[in-house]
Amino acid sequence: MFDWIIIGGGIQGCTLAVSLIKAGKVSTDKLLIIDPHNEPLAQWKRNTKRLEMKYLRSPFVHHLDLDPFSLQRFARKSNISQAFYGFYKRPSLNLFHAHCETLFQESGLRSSWHQGTVAHLERKADEWLVKTDATSTFITKNVAIATGFTDSLHYPEWSKEIRKNPPDLIRHIFEEEVQEIPHEYEPIVIVGAGITAAHLSIKLSNLHKKVILITRHPLRVKDFDSDPGWLGPNRMNSFLKIKDYKRRREAITEARYRGSFPKELSLELSRLLKKNKLSIIHGEIKTCFNCGESLVQLITDSEQKIETSPVIIATGFEGNMKHLSWLQELTRREKLQCADCGFPIVSKNLEWKKNLYVIGALAELEVGPTARNISGARTAASRIVRSI
Numbered sequence: 001m002f003d004w005i006i007i008g009g010g011i012q013g014c015t016l017a018v019s020l021i022k023a024g025k026v027s028t029d030k031l032l033i034i035d036p037h038n039e040p041l042a043q044w045k046r047n048t049k050r051l052e053m054k055y056l057r058s059p060f061v062h063h064l065d066l067d068p069f070s071l072q073r074f075a076r077k078s079n080i081s082q083a084f085y086g087f088y089k090r091p092s093l094n095l096f097h098a099h100c101e102t103l104f105q106e107s108g109l110r111s112s113w114h115q116g117t118v119a120h121l122e123r124k125a126d127e128w129l130v131k132t133d134a135t136s137t138f139i140t141k142n143v144a145i146a147t148g149f150t151d152s153l154h155y156p157e158w159s160k161e162i163r164k165n166p167p168d169l170i171r172h173i174f175e176e177e178v179q180e181i182p183h184e185y186e187p188i189v190i191v192g193a194g195i196t197a198a199h200l201s202i203k204l205s206n207l208h209k210k211v212i213l214i215t216r217h218p219l220r221v222k223d224f225d226s227d228p229g230w231l232g233p234n235r236m237n238s239f240l241k242i243k244d245y246k247r248r249r250e251a252i253t254e255a256r257y258r259g260s261f262p263k264e265l266s267l268e269l270s271r272l273l274k275k276n277k278l279s280i281i282h283g284e285i286k287t288c289f290n291c292g293e294s295l296v297q298l299i300t301d302s303e304q305k306i307e308t309s310p311v312i313i314a315t316g317f318e319g320n321m322k323h324l325s326w327l328q329e330l331t332r333r334e335k336l337q338c339a340d341c342g343f344p345i346v347s348k349n350l351e352w353k354k355n356l357y358v359i360g361a362l363a364e365l366e367v368g369p370t371a372r373n374i375s376g377a378r379t380a381a382s383r384i385v386r387s388i
């Protein structure tokens, strides 16, 4: 039997694991982290590598260790060049990953790793029974769900019909396998407006002659994806006083700068626009259809027609639990409380039911607009660790 099982070994799950181990709340032989990948942070690493992202958006104090200055100290000792960027000292991805790796080695976290996908979770007397889709079964005293939504890719409505018929010329950038695009396919069309679309436009414009970015709204430049006031009592105190979860959801939606990215990406996009390597169409795609073996025609709401192949979707992830059937089943079976928006209603220490915790996107109604970020992972992990 385990003391703790963490479901999902990404940014959120690993932050909690490091916190539990370093705070002496669990030993690695009593902890299990279940994730479909063969190593910690695999999904985050794959996605950020695919975009060739160089620096994180978040500042140097947001990382997986307990002490906020741990990454800065680590950087002084390491010989990684250009370790930080800009006023907020945003860490390079290389530095961030090297720091994570050191933490995993120090804490022995990898010995708690189990490759698998959780398909079933059930209360059995005072314990939790966890089953994977490969029929492995584990018993644990405590369980934390840290799966987030990064396995549920968001495809816009207009793309769903055409994707049913081969050839599939509409690809999401975070699909497991995305082939490099041959040079004969030009222009390359990217659909999206946020940080993923911005990184991808920069990467592909530097590789190809002609790239078109189609965005639903004017590009939004913001340092972070919500106001830094949400990191502390300044905004969180009034948020936590809201008792009505519908209003909490509204506050989160209003606070998040969805579809935004930091200034240096905007400057780079402007440079590419001037060089005619990139063009931006502001409009919503209404329909699309195959018009040849490897050609797609997109029609925007202003009747603009664009012929291309393939189209790369950069519209992020689904925003709710509807797509996670095992979680829906768990909610029904264990009669777990959810708000109208479908998200868990949890206690201040992020407990959904006795010894069942959530972290990351699922803890949003308690942790607030930063829940999905590294800062949210730190807040959530510290609340859980302090409560046990």
Ligand SMILES: Cc1cc2nc3c(=O)[nH]c(=O)nc-3n(C[C@H](O)[C@H](O)[C@H](O)COP(=O)(O)OP(=O)(O)OC[C@H]3O[C@@H](n4cnc5c(N)ncnc54)[C@H](O)[C@@H]3O)c2cc1C
Binding pocket: 007, 008, 009, 010, 011, 012, 013, 034, 035, 036, 037, 041, 042, 043, 044, 047, 048, 051, 053, 055, 056, 057, 058, 062, 116, 117, 118, 119, 146, 147, 148, 149, 150, 151, 195, 196, 199, 360, 361, 372, 373, 374, 375
């Ligand atoms: C381009 C980009 C840049 C970003 N930059 C920043 C940044 O600088 N700072 C910041 O704070 N945030 C940033 N974010 C947000 C970032 O995605 C989140 O901080 C973080 O990755 C979310 O962590 P997570 O653990 O929920 O998801 P992930 O890191 O994706 O981990 C979730 C894990 O759970 C696994 N899982 C899912 N279902 C199951 C199951 N049933 N059983 C077992 N395992 C399961 C998944 O396979 C995955 O491995 C960025 C996001 C993007 C897209």
